[in-house]
Amino acid sequence: MTGQKVLLLGAGGQVGTELRRSFSGAPELLACGRQQADLSRPEKLRDLVREFRPDVILNAAAYTAVDRAESEPDLAMMVNAAAPGVLAEEAARLGALLVHYSTDYVFDGTKSGPWLESDATGPLNVYGRSKLAGEEAIQRVGGRYFIFRTSWVYGPHGSNFLLTMLRLGRERPQLRIVDDQTGAPTSSIEISRATLAALKRASDAPSGIYHMSCGGWTSWYGFACAIFRQAGTSAELLPIPSEQYPTPARRPRNSVLSNEKLRAVFGVELAGWEEALQEVFPRL
Template identity: 50%
Template sequence: MHPKRPLKILLTGKNGQVGWELNRTLAPMGKLVALGREELDLEKPEQISKMVRRIRPDVIVNAAAYTAVDKAEEDSELAMAVNAVAPGILAEEAKRLNALLVHYSTDYIFDGTKTTPYVEDDAPNPINVYGRTKLAGEQAIRAVGAPYMILRTSWVYGTNGRNFLLTILRLAEEKEELKIVDDQVGTPTWSRFLAGTTAQMLQKVYNTALLTECRDIYNVTPSGQTSWYGFAKAIIENYKIFNGDKSGLLLKRLIPVATSEYPTPACRPAYSVLSNKKLKRKVGKELPKWGLFLEQFLKGI
């Protein structure tokens, strides 16, 4: 591929919280073909191969995923089809075209027994079905040998799809009291930051070397860490600051609780902070704290 030719990019999952942002950030980089589930269903392997061969992209950005962590416990076949089998097929098609595959993974591939941020080379040990299917997706991609960038992220929120932030705001309009887990620690990540960083990394690789030389994994999160309770507290406080009397929130009390008091079908890692040192070296600058992105997001909704 000639490095100065405009890129042809195939984006999957265009309606998800990450895909929706990628739709905007990738468009200036060349010809973008963005597909939702209606156009490309990752549950159907034959659809995947057919579509990629028809479009013949230089870069495939796979933002489609099965992300319902608790539901995955009983829906493991579907989660495996979307999170593991489909990425492997995309990697095979990328290899045929000598194209680059950009794929998103998760902090939930780790078991949470560390007390310092996970680096890219740490041994994975997922403790739920969702984490196992996402790890299987990573392994499938790497086994094919096609060019790839796997971007691991955590606690993603945005205006589209279902996420913790939108759930907290909805519940805060309905209830006076909420109990939130305070002993699981991670880093909230705005989908716009994730999409912007993806475009930045692609541009950097495109300008300095052939995309097809990429075979790497990066943790992509802002700086800092918090618990789900800390995140919820910051959401409510900032939302009230930006909306004042118009906030319409009933909520009066946020109560921190232990994981043991709030059982869920899927186990979650107690600590899943991802080190972003490698990413900082790649983009060549410090990464803002998660709270700054939260403020920007809440100002805009």
Template identity: 50%
Template sequence: MINTYLKIIIIGTSGQIGWELQRTLASLGEVISLERSQLDLSKLETIRSCLMVHRPNLIINAAAYTQVDKAEEEQELAMTINGIAPGVLAEIAKELDSVLIHYSTDYIFDGKSSTPYQERDIPNPINIYGKTKLAGERAIIEIGGNYLIFRTCWVYGLRGHNFLLTMQRLVKEQKTIRVVNDQFGTPTWSRFIAEATAQIIAQIRGDIIDYLNEYSGIYHLSCGGKISWHGFAQAIYNRVNLQNSNHAQIIPIPTSDYPTLARRPRFSHLDNAHIQNTFGIKLPDWDIGLSLSLS
């Protein structure tokens, strides 16, 4: 049995989700924040010694190799961080009788579906990034400890490198911006992900191990609705332009006109019914998240 006051380690606190987690989890226990300089998941041999010093009740892995195109060229590094390190974390969590929370991605699917992906749908990643993230999921499951895997979609935030910040910059610098209009997904604000994580931890912290013996598993965690990258770009422009006099044009183009090293799924809409039915968590639609993030 774990005390209601938790010792929580967050790995990857310089990232979008990790940075938000530091704020949302502060009232739930002792939060130990580890940036890459303090714990580098590419250095597998350092993970155990770092975590064993703290012996946390809860390990949250918000770190990942997220450069989708570069992963095609740095396959070994991406696999180490995304595919192997989560298994090491799961082993340590099991040894400590702790819980591991890990974030995965819609990119473990091939995007060929015409209906929102459910947790039970068969993964079929079409790029190295997706393959490494799927490997991480499977490594955690294979260990057989207590875990929650949250698959997210099109994550953006107010720091780091993401589509929102890129578009905010481009609409101020360029008159014409070309964005693909045949890839669909659900933009999800990193703050919503962190707040949902905190709500779930708050629900289960008093009896966390016994609870997760029943509820360990994979859950989809994204905003509602779906939009194309072009539609998302246009929505960002419309809101940014309320405060600026620039007049940029967002031009829709097919994926074939914007070649990249890594293939992208054409459809990345996730079904969130499982997390809603289990924990009562339902994130707002993507457009509400965008408005709140820019307010």
């Protein structure tokens, strides 16, 4: 990013941490965590944006606790829907570009192939509904925006499946992992790399929703097997159906995203999920 003022929100999260690294070359980067920019108080965001006057807003902040959201729907809606709407309004006032992230959980999981941006949404849980409402709020404003829908995010920092598996693999001899949910594990490193590449290559691309996930797909069980192989963990993994691992939030069976539109419009492609996993290990 050259000649641009960039405002990053959610700078302490998985994707936010990597975006901070990727966009460190921006002439001015204001990276805000929850202390500086609390998305549960959307109206307060206006002053921040008006004062800094960014050219680009990167919103990596979100309420991401999928199960907890079932009992905190109002907070999830405030952070994931109302706040992005306010950011979109302020970006539009300035003529700035809003880059926002959304999720594969906007879909109901019933399709047999990869989901397209044009497919009908149908979230199964509060988190998915709140993220969909965020997409709609941004689209309603009608300014310049890219919404990058991603999936199964993990990386070297934060709370994620990779780090949980590595910990449990040390603590337990045997783990039972869900094998009937299919998706594409996507590293925070690949997301930030692809975001930077997309903004460099086609900042004049049409506003819209773009799927942005690593290539290929697997199940949580398959992901766990790859993690243990890579880490040399000897704990045994047993595949189980979702019914044997009940959670407060329902999850889609198939949430594999097609990345064709991202490739066609921006010429950007993320690594395959196994390759991306290998890249994360040296950063642990």
